[in-house]
Amino acid sequence: MPQNRTLCMTQADNPLLQLLGIHKHFGGLLALTDVTLSIRQGEIYGLIGPNGAGKTTLFNILTGLYQLDGGTFNFNGNTYSRCKPHVLAEAGIARTFQNIRLFPNMTAQENVMVGRHLRTQNGIWAALRRHPAARREEKESAQRASELLQFVGIHRSPQTLAKNLSYGEQRRLEIARALATDPLLLALDEPAAGMNATETADLKRLLHTIRNQGITVLLIEHDVKLIMDLCDRIAVLNYGRKIAEGMPEEVRSNPEVIAAYLGGNPA
Amino acid sequence: MHKLLRNRKLHLGGTTLALLVLPFVTDLLFGRGWVRIEDFALLYIMLALGLNIVVGFAGLLDLGYVAFFAVGAYTYALLASPQLGLHLPFWIILPAGALLAGFFGALLGAPTLKLRGDYLAIVTLGFGEIIRIFLNNLNAPVNITNGAQGISQVDAMRIGDFSLGRNQELFGFAIPSVHLHYYLFLLFTLLVIFVTARLQDSRIGRAWVAIREDEVAAEAMGINTRNIKLLAFVMGASFGGISGGLFAGFQGFVSPESFSLMESIMILCMVVLGGMGNIAGVVLGGIILVVLPEVFRNGAGPLQQWLFGKVFIDPESMRMLMFGVALIVVMLWRPAGLWPSTRRQRELEATGDAAEQDTVYDSGR
Numbered sequence: 143m144p145q146n147r148t149l150c151m152t153q154a155d156n157p158l159l160q161l162l163g164i165h166k167h168f169g170g171l172l173a174l175t176d177v178t179l180s181i182r183q184g185e186i187y188g189l190i191g192p193n194g195a196g197k198t199t200l201f202n203i204l205t206g207l208y209q210l211d212g213g214t215f216n217f218n219g220n221t222y223s224r225c226k227p228h229v230l231a232e233a234g235i236a237r238t239f240q241n242i243r244l245f246p247n248m249t250a251q252e253n254v255m256v257g258r259h260l261r262t263q264n265g266i267w268a269a270l271r272r273h274p275a276a277r278r279e280e281k282e283s284a285q286r287a288s289e290l291l292q293f294v295g296i297h298r299s300p301q302t303l304a305k306n307l308s309y310g311e312q313r314r315l316e317i318a319r320a321l322a323t324d325p326l327l328l329a330l331d332e333p334a335a336g337m338n339a340t341e342t343a344d345l346k347r348l349l350h351t352i353r354n355q356g357i358t359v360l361l362i363e364h365d366v367k368l369i370m371d372l373c374d375r376i377a378v379l380n381y382g383r384k385i386a387e388g389m390p391e392e393v394r395s396n397p398e399v400i401a402a403y404l405g406g407n408p409a
Numbered sequence: 410m411h412k413l414l415r416n417r418k419l420h421l422g423g424t425t426l427a428l429l430v431l432p433f434v435t436d437l438l439f440g441r442g443w444v445r446i447e448d449f450a451l452l453y454i455m456l457a458l459g460l461n462i463v464v465g466f467a468g469l470l471d472l473g474y475v476a477f478f479a480v481g482a483y484t485y486a487l488l489a490s491p492q493l494g495l496h497l498p499f500w501i502i503l504p505a506g507a508l509l510a511g512f513f514g515a516l517l518g519a520p521t522l523k524l525r526g527d528y529l530a531i532v533t534l535g536f537g538e539i540i541r542i543f544l545n546n547l548n549a550p551v552n553i554t555n556g557a558q559g560i561s562q563v564d565a566m567r568i569g570d571f572s573l574g575r576n577q578e579l580f581g582f583a584i585p586s587v588h589l590h591y592y593l594f595l596l597f598t599l600l601v602i603f604v605t606a607r608l609q610d611s612r613i614g615r616a617w618v619a620i621r622e623d624e625v626a627a628e629a630m631g632i633n634t635r636n637i638k639l640l641a642f643v644m645g646a647s648f649g650g651i652s653g654g655l656f657a658g659f660q661g662f663v664s665p666e667s668f669s670l671m672e673s674i675m676i677l678c679m680v681v682l683g684g685m686g687n688i689a690g691v692v693l694g695g696i697i698l699v700v701l702p703e704v705f706r707n708g709a710g711p712l713q714q715w716l717f718g719k720v721f722i723d724p725e726s727m728r729m730l731m732f733g734v735a736l737i738v739v740m741l742w743r744p745a746g747l748w749p750s751t752r753r754q755r756e757l758e759a760t761g762d763a764a765e766q767d768t769v770y771d772s773g774r
Contacts, residue, residue, distance in 0.1 A: 231631030260631030
């Protein structure tokens with residue numbers, strides 16, 4: 143569990159993630175305006191909207207790459223403001239990137255082991271002395287990495303450099319690396335982008351399994367069918383504002399959503 | 410497995426023996442001057458390995474690395490020479506120099522944490538020059554470094570009465586001073602190799618490489634990039650400090666001109682030419698860039714005399730010419746260096762306890 147040792151967090155209460163009136167602007171451009179949403183423990187929550195709607199900006203705020211300009215960001219009982227990415231990772235938010243960002247010249251196994259970094263302790267002394275406890279920790283990291291590779295189905299090539307994996311494998315390796323941080327919330331930025339039908343079906347199964355392990359999933363995706371099938375609830379962003387939120391059926395029939403994103407005639 | 414183990418022992422034994430007799434053989438075949446060159450090669454290997462942590466592992470381009478070498482050398486020279494009237498023993502000064510260099514590493518690292526690539530290179534270059542210019546000018550109003558004249562009569566390294574500065578008699582053998590330094594430097598070089606190798610294959614080492622590969626992703630995965638980058642700067646700098654201290658004790662003289670930008674670039678060339686991130690490659694790079702220029706310096710003149718009966722090109726300019734050509738050729742044909750780092754092809758630790766033994770680690774591959 144995250145500890146309360148950083149000054150940038152204070153106590154607050156449930157649900158798992160709660161955003162209240164989030165604002166973010168880049169110069170004169172309003173990227174996010176008054177966005178409020180809350181994600182419950184254990185659900186798969188979808189975030190959709192046209193390109194440029196602010197979905198990835200929201201992700202970057204959640205993972206500390208951007209700082210919010212207004213509003214409140216509560217996660218797992220703490221309020222975060224101006225926290226560094228590694229603090230949020232430690233708090234239990236892990237992510238993948240829209241344009242895959244692996245460590246290309248590290249092996250698949252090592253990529254996942256980097257994800258274990260914040261749940262392990264070994265420092266310089268441990269590295270130099272390699273005492274039993276240090277070896278045990280190292281071995282556990284390696285073992286956990288192998289399990290996760292197995293879990294996402296890349297176990298056949300743990301020693302392959304990440305850059306030499308196929309596109310679909312790279313996407314899955316990113317998920318394994320994120321899972322290695324023991325997240326409470328897994329935020330996936332377009333995980334199915336560029337995947338064929340079979341790969342998408344695999345991904346769907348994978349995400350179900352992840353949710354069944356008790357990990358909450360936040361998903362940005364343009365594959366509407368996937369989103370509608372997978373998500374418990376969906377929020378729709380357009381021009382930095384939330385225009386709808388609710389169960390997939392509700393969102394699908396919302397005229398504003400149809401006009402802004404889904405297209406076609408309101409049913 | 411058994412055969413492999415025996416082979417490994419054989420290799421280790423052979424290498425050890427070769428390293429031990431090397432100065433005597435060199436002395437016999439080529440003369441004492443070449444043993445001195447070997448000593449320098451060892452010092453430069455330490456420097457290159459230190460820079461390799463910063464540049465090769467963490468991917469932070471540092472063009473002022475020689476500053477840490479200077480800090481180590483001047484620490485030694487100031488604490489063990491008539492300059493300040495201090496004569497502390499070297500086993501106190503060397504760690505002090507390493508610590509001070511490490512401190513300077515943090516000093517350089519802290520303000521440059523947000524800089525990458527070209528920008529970082531420019532700042533570090535400036536840092537290296539600042540240190541050199543300080544050393545050059547700290548002779549007034551209070552004379553600390555003795556300015557451009559440098560500090561001479563620096564004490565040799567000694568334990569009790571056993572001084573490395575003199576030829577010594579051991580077991581009826583006369584061992585010259587350069588040979589003694591060779592063994593000391595070899596010891597430190599092996600230590601530096603050991604430390605680097607262990608760090609490379611550790612949680613910290615992986616964090617360094619992750620930052621090199623993609624800093625944003627590394628941050629997002631929970632690596633405290635500030636601390637880990639500072640650690641790289643400090644570790645790298647402290648190796649430079651040790652090497653600098655040894656250099657001062659060996660030379661008996663330090664002056665600012667030993668720590669020019671050209672030195673930083675040479676050290677960087679060793680890392681890049683040998684194979685960034687690969688320990689064996691960096692060692693090879695260090696050896697080549699110290700020894701080859703000397704071969705040219707001593708060989709180019711006589712070779713021309715013998716071929717053409719006349720020296721056409723001054724050996725000194727020939728040396729830099731060949732150096733430039735060699736760099737271009739290597740970078741064209743082997744852009745990853747002469748001995749690039751192939752990521753460890755370690756077997757999955759599926760066999761359980763067998764993986765416990767240390768032999769899974771192989772820095773040579």
